Amino acid sequence: MLASRQTCSLSFRLARLSFYRYYAKTSTDNPSNLTQDDIGKIYQIPLEATKALAFEKILPSKFNKQVNTMDDCSILCRQQFLEVINCLNVVRPSLPSIRVVLWGKFGTGKTLTLAQTIHFAQTQNWVIFNVKDVMNWTRKVKDVQSSVYKPGRIDLPEYSVDFLQHFKQQNQHVWKTLSGLNTERTYEWTKVEKTMQDRPITEIVEMGIASPLVANDCVGALCRELRRHSTSGAIRLLVALDGGNSLYGKTLIKKADRSFAVPEELSLIYQVKKFLKDDWTNGLVLMIADKREVVDARDTLAVPIDTPIELFTEQGFEDIDPFIPIETKLYSENEARIIHEYYKEKNWLITEEARSDKGLRELHYLAAYNPYYFERLCAFN
Amino acid sequence: MSPNQDWPSVWPAAATYRSSVVPLPIRMGSRKYPEKRAPFKRVGNLELLKIPNFLHLTPEHIKRHCEAIKKFCTPFPKELISDTKLAEKLCPVTVTYSDYLHQGTSLRDPRARTNTIEVKLHSFGFNEHDNDKLRHLVGNRYNEETDTITIVTDRCHTRKQNRDYADFLLTALYYESKKLEPWEEQKLRDDNIKIEFAGSKVEKRIIKLVEKVAESLDGEKILPAAEAVKNNEGNEKAILQHPTVKEFAETWYNYRNQKETPELTRSYEERVRALLGIKRLDSNKEEKKP
Numbered sequence: 001m002l003a004s005r006q007t008c009s010l011s012f013r014l015a016r017l018s019f020y021r022y023y024a025k026t027s028t029d030n031p032s033n034l035t036q037d038d039i040g041k042i043y044q045i046p047l048e049a050t051k052a053l054a055f056e057k058i059l060p061s062k063f064n065k066q067v068n069t070m071d072d073c074s075i076l077c078r079q080q081f082l083e084v085i086n087c088l089n090v091v092r093p094s095l096p097s098i099r100v101v102l103w104g105k106f107g108t109g110k111t112l113t114l115a116q117t118i119h120f121a122q123t124q125n126w127v128i129f130n131v132k133d134v135m136n137w138t139r140k141v142k143d144v145q146s147s148v149y150k151p152g153r154i155d156l157p158e159y160s161v162d163f164l165q166h167f168k169q170q171n172q173h174v175w176k177t178l179s180g181l182n183t184e185r186t187y188e189w190t191k192v193e194k195t196m197q198d199r200p201i202t203e204i205v206e207m208g209i210a211s212p213l214v215a216n217d218c219v220g221a222l223c224r225e226l227r228r229h230s231t232s233g234a235i236r237l238l239v240a241l242d243g244g245n246s247l248y249g250k251t252l253i254k255k256a257d258r259s260f261a262v263p264e265e266l267s268l269i270y271q272v273k274k275f276l277k278d279d280w281t282n283g284l285v286l287m288i289a290d291k292r293e294v295v296d297a298r299d300t301l302a303v304p305i306d307t308p309i310e311l312f313t314e315q316g317f318e319d320i321d322p323f324i325p326i327e328t329k330l331y332s333e334n335e336a337r338i339i340h341e342y343y344k345e346k347n348w349l350i351t352e353e354a355r356s357d358k359g360l361r362e363l364h365y366l367a368a369y370n371p372y373y374f375e376r377l378c379a380f381n
Numbered sequence: 382m383s384p385n386q387d388w389p390s391v392w393p394a395a396a397t398y399r400s401s402v403v404p405l406p407i408r409m410g411s412r413k414y415p416e417k418r419a420p421f422k423r424v425g426n427l428e429l430l431k432i433p434n435f436l437h438l439t440p441e442h443i444k445r446h447c448e449a450i451k452k453f454c455t456p457f458p459k460e461l462i463s464d465t466k467l468a469e470k471l472c473p474v475t476v477t478y479s480d481y482l483h484q485g486t487s488l489r490d491p492r493a494r495t496n497t498i499e500v501k502l503h504s505f506g507f508n509e510h511d512n513d514k515l516r517h518l519v520g521n522r523y524n525e526e527t528d529t530i531t532i533v534t535d536r537c538h539t540r541k542q543n544r545d546y547a548d549f550l551l552t553a554l555y556y557e558s559k560k561l562e563p564w565e566e567q568k569l570r571d572d573n574i575k576i577e578f579a580g581s582k583v584e585k586r587i588i589k590l591v592e593k594v595a596e597s598l599d600g601e602k603i604l605p606a607a608e609a610v611k612n613n614e615g616n617e618k619a620i621l622q623h624p625t626v627k628e629f630a631e632t633w634y635n636y637r638n639q640k641e642t643p644e645l646t647r648s649y650e651e652r653v654r655a656l657l658g659i660k661r662l663d664s665n666k667e668e669k670k671p
Binding site: 281318321 | 581582583586587589596597598604633636642649650653657659
């Protein structure tokens with residue numbers, strides 16, 4: 001019934017017996033129960049969770065397509081994910097917020113680890129403050145508005161509304177808890193619209209979604225309230241910023257005098273930067289150091305590196321210091337083999353050559369153990 | 382001419398070529414068909430007159446010059462060659478220049494006028510302020526690894542002028558670094574050559590962090606440095622003296638002041654983990670293995 005040539009080792013025979021699969025699976029699908037022994041094995045995130053957490057907007061595009069094609073979201077459990085969970089478990093009301101930065105080469109799983117962490121946070125009923133990509137805010141210019149609250153700052157209404165909708169979607173699992181938390185003071189958005197004191201903070205979110213002109217100020221108020229309630233111990237807050245180093249990069253937003261704005265001048269970025277201070281507890285800020293911010297296709301001489309200071313700049317480094325830099329690495333031989341087995345099982349690999357051991361060794365060398373290129377090569381073979 | 386003639390007496394100094402005196406069979410000149418007719422003979426040859434000749438510098442000449450000067454010289458001290466430290470102490474300044482020889486009508490080469498002066502910074506015998514000021518004045522002419530200041534001068538026309546200019550520069554640098562100007566007290570932290578841990582944002586943050594955690598009941602379990610606070614009634618110095626904070630400060634200094642590499646980032650990660658009390662999962666695994 002099952003092809004016997006490929007599976008010779010004991011672990012695979014056992015896997016075949018218990019799960020009728022070639023690839024090794026972790027002991028549980030629940031990320032909070034994963035241990036060191038589960039490293040190098042695949043676990044599944046249920047599709048309802050991926051839809052609830054808006055994964056199709058967070059995950060890298062190629063992996064997204066894979067999830068849609070295979071109809072299951074199977075992610076390899078790697079060392080970096082367990083390190084992040086370890087940091088998450090340390091969070092408590094007496095300890096100021098911990099800052100974690102994921103750094104590493106291109107294609108090694110930074111965004112994917114962030115997605116895994118968001119799913120973990122959901123299972124543990126954390127509040128998730130996820131920015132899909134800070135670089136969109138700075139580089140992809142949509143409508144721009146001058147801030148009413150603080151003259152000189154620039155509002156991004158469309159992105160604010162988009163972010164609040166995303167926040168609402170991702171936090172459905174704790175929406176009741178959030179509705180139970182109250183505002184500290186009255187917020188007067190405009191002369192007519194206000195949110196009174198002691199109203200649930202979910203009203204701020206609804207107000208922002210309904211009225212784009214006020215949305216940016218709503219984001220700021222939301223940040224403030226979340227920090228306050230997190231410090232009091234009512235909720236645990238995970239701030240996940242993909243492209244976190246774009247907080248300290250360059251923008252393409254032009255001011256009235258035709259010069260480019262500095263990220264500090266964007267109110268969204270200014271509000272998010274407040275999470276990097278020490279005045280709140282019971283939370284974790286997870287950032288990704290993305291090389292895209294620094295890389296310029298037209299500059300053929302500069303060679304940027306993947307390390308945090310280079311990508312966050314000295315000023316950014318001083319803001320986040322001390323933080324824990326977690327490195328994402330290339331595949332080990334075992335990990336690459338597991339992924340290969342998974343693709344074989346799902347009939348993702350078409351040619352007989354690719355499915356063989358020799359093919360696997362070729363893929364090792366062609367992809368140079370880089371997870372992204374490994375997947376791309378498997379997709380075309 | 383006799384073959385045993387004394388050439389140094391015949392041609393004692395630099396002179397234009399004279400075919401009647403030089404016994405060598407030389408030919409020089411370009412011909413339309415060189416295979417048919419050899420270049421022009423030496424007698425009455427203008428080309429031979431135009432080029433520089435070194436007939437006044439044959440090995441015999443050099444030998445006699447050396448013999449004449451020898452009684453005024455002493456041998457070069459062997460100790461200075463064998464012991465570099467002694468040489469540095471006694472002759473700290475090294476001057477390098479080059480001579481160039483051309484196969485052409487002109488002896489001149491513009492590169493011959495450059496002088497390179499090299500001095501080690503510690504041979505000045507400066508205190509900290511003077512050292513720092515000299516480094517600011519000299520800029521990227523100072524190499525930190527070899528502790529050398531290199532000054533290259535070629536803006537004047539002659540070598541001597543350039544050498545005098547370089548000497549002037551050294552003197553000026555020396556006296557300027559010794560001076561303390563009134564505006565120097567406005568120096569900011571940003572003007573320092575190295576980023577110091579003392580007085581940095583991190584230091585303040587760590588102190589605040591430890592003080593905050595120490596207020597809670599099980600502070601020492603979370604943050605090792607919190608025990609310093611518990612023992613010493615919240616003294617800032619006590620926190621900074623704690624080994625995890627000290628080691629962190631060292632690694633942080635290296636990380637900020639050297640060229641960033643993945644290895645340095647990993648060592649920084651280790652120290653932050655030790656400071657915050659969050660260990661790597663790997664390290665536990667390695668300890669368990671026999």
